[in-house]
Amino acid sequence: MRIAVLSGKGGAGKTLLCVNLAVVAKKSTYIDCDVEEPNGHLFFKPPITKEKEISIKIPEVDKEICNGCRKCVEFCNYNALAYAKDKVIVFDEICHSCGGCMILCPEKAISERDKVIGKIKVGSFEEVMVLTGILNTGEVSGIPIINELLLENRPDKNRTIFIDCPPGSSCSVMESIKDADYCILVAEPTLFGVHNLNMVYELVKLFNKPFGAVLNKCLDVENPAEEFCAENDIKILGRIPFDKELGILNSNAKIAVRESKEYAKQFSSLLDIIFMEARNEAATNT
């Protein structure tokens, strides 16, 4: 079972939820797809057993063969190529690695070289397999890394896979949820939270993914996220109350369910509900 955890807004509690659910689930895999700002590893601090560099293909122009026709410069929709003083200049960081210039060059002067854009680290914490993707700063897109992270693990009947998604509803988020069996939308009880919850709600509907919501940092005040779920018939899987203790543990990158039996119980019950709901949805969808 692959469960993706997403939220429109940053800071809603995706990582808090993902990390703690993965630990109480015991035999599980935690995948950090927020490759621009991965945070899960700060909690697990997993000893790394495997590291893999991820690279993309960047064009290289052979000056001897190039005749200055500039077809490549004109073709590139990203403006990643320029031509000055009889030389083609390639801007690695703008290049989307589409391979078009290489295909197009009438003299076959363009070849490709590998450029490292980030890496994947594999480690473990107790029985949890921890996969972290990290995009190097300045790179255009984390999608090749997310792709690799999801390929790195195959669905395994004995392991639940928790996917910690990037915030928002951009193409990186879409990539992260594409193979998920079930999605959990995390919302905080503010007007901002609801506005952004709506974005991911639209996203999971577009992708036809079964989903439910977890309301985090709930206070004893009117909760617009609760209202939103009611209006849209969204199943609320659980509510995590605002809790100063929990906040402090989280801010110190401590795994709550390992620090207290109370939290372990709380997240275990939540996990049971999630499994039940996810299996129901899977049954009704086949």
Add this chain to the structure above:
Amino acid sequence: MKQLLILSGKGGTGKTTIASAFIKLLNAKAYADCDVDAPNLHLVAGPGKEPTKTDYYGIPKAEINSEVCIACGECKQRCRFDAIIANDLYKVDYYACEGCGVCQIVCPFDAITLKPAVAGELMLYTDKDRVFSTAELKMGSGNSGLLVSEVKKQMKDASDNIDIALIDGSPGIGCPVIASLSGVDMVLIVAEPSISGIHDMKRIIQTAAKFGTRIAVCINKYDTNLENTERIEKFCMDQGLSFVGKIPFDSDAVKAVNNGQSIVDIDCRSGRAVKEIYTKTIKILLN
């Protein structure tokens, strides 16, 4: 016109909450929301009226003419973004397509064209003497640096004789943040006293420093972790960055926000704290 930008690195630290307070305190005549992935400022500082809307075009998207297509599969083979779906008919996956144009050049029958695609919407609210510029990216879109630049430009073009403009930035350190940094006079960084927050705060400071703008740092919800708060203050001192104050966690702030108000519209602890931060920040900006 001097521009003050509010950034954070990590999401959820309170940029927009603080931005709306500043707008109120400044009685700002020009402000912008550059968090185009998830704009929120209009919820607490919107001027009510209907805005002027403009379509924003991002990268084009490929389209296959099924009448000409003979399903040879050449496009699918060459597409590096897995954006060609091959069923009975060949179709382009709109969200996966990155507008590179390779399919167009490899198709032996010229069955593919790149069409302009609306990637978002710009909105401009003008109300008597106030200007509020914002935008929203459509779901699934990539790089939003250009849209951010458009939001700022829209605000500037509509502003006349304005002293200070306030810009609510986006989280992260990528393209949209860099676009928002371009040309501003000062950056106020809102930090969160958590390990993740400090980690991300350092990255955003590093990014902002490259632009040579004045940088000030404040801490929101500081009492959720006093140890980390101290770490941040010490870091600022060591790096020679102006530390302009800290705001306590305040459930009244949530109430204000949910009512569409700023924290200085009601009497609360966070409101009082932000007033001090405001005074110190503006002093640095106008120095």
Add this chain to the structure above:
Amino acid sequence: MRVAMPVDKKNMDSSICVSFGRTPYYLIYDTNTKKSEFIDNSAATSPGGAGIKAAQILVDKKADIVITPRCGENAANVLISADIKIFKSNGSSIKGNIDAYVSGKLNLLDEIHPGFHRHENGF
């Protein structure tokens, strides 16, 4: 010398534009013939790589000098590869800057800011 400047409007009273890559127009002024040419900047609407495309336009227009308030590193890379010198503008008047350049009063632009996609080493 052919001097290029990013400008807000297509006339000599225009102010110099604060952005190099996304300026609406460029002025190409020939200090020898004293002739002016205004061109549209087709790079302004590019979702990405605007500075690069803009710089390419000026290279192809055979500019020798660029006077601008700011310039990103990618655009600078293209200009420098073409042996074009980049000067920092002083004030926003076109005439003021041309005069300053001719009398040798302008400085080279040395604060090239990073592109929108930049490699950084960890902090």
